[in-house]
Amino acid sequence: MRIADKFAELENKREKALIAYVCAGDPSIEATKEIVHALVKGGADIIELGLPFSDPVADGPTIQAASTRALAAGMNPDLYFEMAASIKENVPLVCMTYYNLIYKRGIEKYAKDCAESGITGIIVPDLPAEESDELHAACRKNGVDLIFLITPVTTESRIKNTIGRTSGFVYIVSRLGVTGERVDVADSTKNILERIHTDVPKAVGFGISNKQQAAEVIKAGADAVIVGSAFVNIIASGSDVNERIEKLASKLKESCRE
């Protein structure tokens, strides 16, 4: 499913989107499939499926640890695309990974593999717009959205350039730092949303872990909230994972309906 179609569907229902991140293969391929099912059942509208990299510089301890577990359990790009193709939920799947894995597989092939396995968006946290000519072209050719990040320190001119290349949604980092749960999101979100003018849906992530924070972000004007580490922490705990994932997703989704 294309990301734009999902946002159109939500707009009809007057809802905002819940985007959930999990690391593929953490702790196993089978578990990830069940977790994705639980996320969707709970109300997640878009799934970010992380392809683990050995050196994830943009990630905090929670997602680093998830990447390490997934790699140790044998996750690799071949298995990743196989798994993505076998997921039949009615939501867009977005691949989040680091650039070397894309470069090594072949940029064109990577975009094609995404399209063929039902992945309709790619996020690459170590690929700023300036370095993205090749991947951008390959994504366009294969009908895959390339999603860029914008941060509180991104300059006006770079916001403009970056948004020009972004489709699907724009990933807004609400505060400085790596991924991970944080306590305080409201003000910085508001500030940055005011600086971004685009028709592309605005999704806010980094540091959102509960319903109240999600509600604040939506109230500040976001079209979507992105939640990762809070789900990954449940997965890491290993107890009642699917139930708790579904419950958290459904709570977070409530704030997208109000």
Next chain:
Amino acid sequence: MKRSMYGKYGGQFVPEVLMPALAELEEAYERYKNDPEFLAELDYYMKEFAGRETPLYFAKNLSKKYGIKIYLKREDLVHGGAHKLNNTLGQALLAKYMGKERIIAETGAGQHGTATAMASANMGFRSEVYMGAKDVIRQHMNVYRMELMGCKVHAVKSGSMTLKDAINEALRDWVTNVENTHYLIGSVVGPHPYPMIVRDFQSVIGKEVKEQIMEKEGRYPDSIVACAGGGSNAMGIFYPFIEDKEVRLFPVEAGGKGLKTTEKEALHSASLCVGEDGILQGAHTRILQDKYGQILESSSVSAGLDYSGVGPELAHFADIGRVKPCNVSDDEALEAFYELSLLEGIIPALESSHAIAYVMKMAKTGELGDLVVINLSGRGDKDLEAVFRLKEEGEKKEATEGKEACL
């Protein structure tokens, strides 16, 4: 070619949040690199604090044994015991001009961390250094040195717990504290403009060699040999000679226990010799990776060469044939460590021992010509414990094997 590229290599493959900081750094560097006040201050630090210029020493005993003229560029005599301070003084001064309050750095063996602590203490910065937990144990004296100078050392427990992971962690810190913090990278690696800035600050080595060798020999050397992990001492001595095509340039990588690779790790650190194209820690360069692009852990007897990537510009010079990458094994480097100590009364760092080992190996082949300069990038005091441990292990092994032979 884009401004940030070195041939096809280089670039800025970093999280979006760092892009403004890289732009700010590049702008500041362009502004100050020719500023008379900045240069005069840097010159003062280099001379009075670091102890430059360093001698270009004619190694008469080594030369006699190997039948060619061998000079050692004595970077081991720089304050702190290695070339690292050339770069940390330059960058710390730049950070001062930029109005930063805090300096962070990564370190492998602890040499760059120590040099960062020195520059920071002297210029009044708060400093924090990330160091792999394994290296913290292996190089505890350097940790103590850093702490004495007021630097906070973080033991990094993620990944392989070595240099690569320390860089990841320093990048994460920078992502979080980018507004008041300068990330002082220790080698010619990482995103542009770092490879350029570190190269320029280290080029003082090659510039001095040019004048010194003309004075002593009336000509440029036939070849220059330097060890290469990330490649900062190699770029520092090579770069001023890049246009002098008659001077052959040899970066010597750590061959470790052989140029082989298992599923998770390489038994060496020879990214120029046998690495592949890839993107690591901000730069497109030559790296050690598996078939999917996951980064392999590297290996070397010398912590300072133990890195899965290499500077992008050095990779470019290798591609176009301007430098000739080569490597020596752990054992060959150890042999050179002993040999230089015995013959010249100079204990070299295990890193620099790789360069010496290559000259010992190749002197007779004619490949190096008659006049060679080796960059003696650091002194070996920091390695004594490691070398003694290896010696003991070797003796134990010999004893066991001897026993078995008797049976």
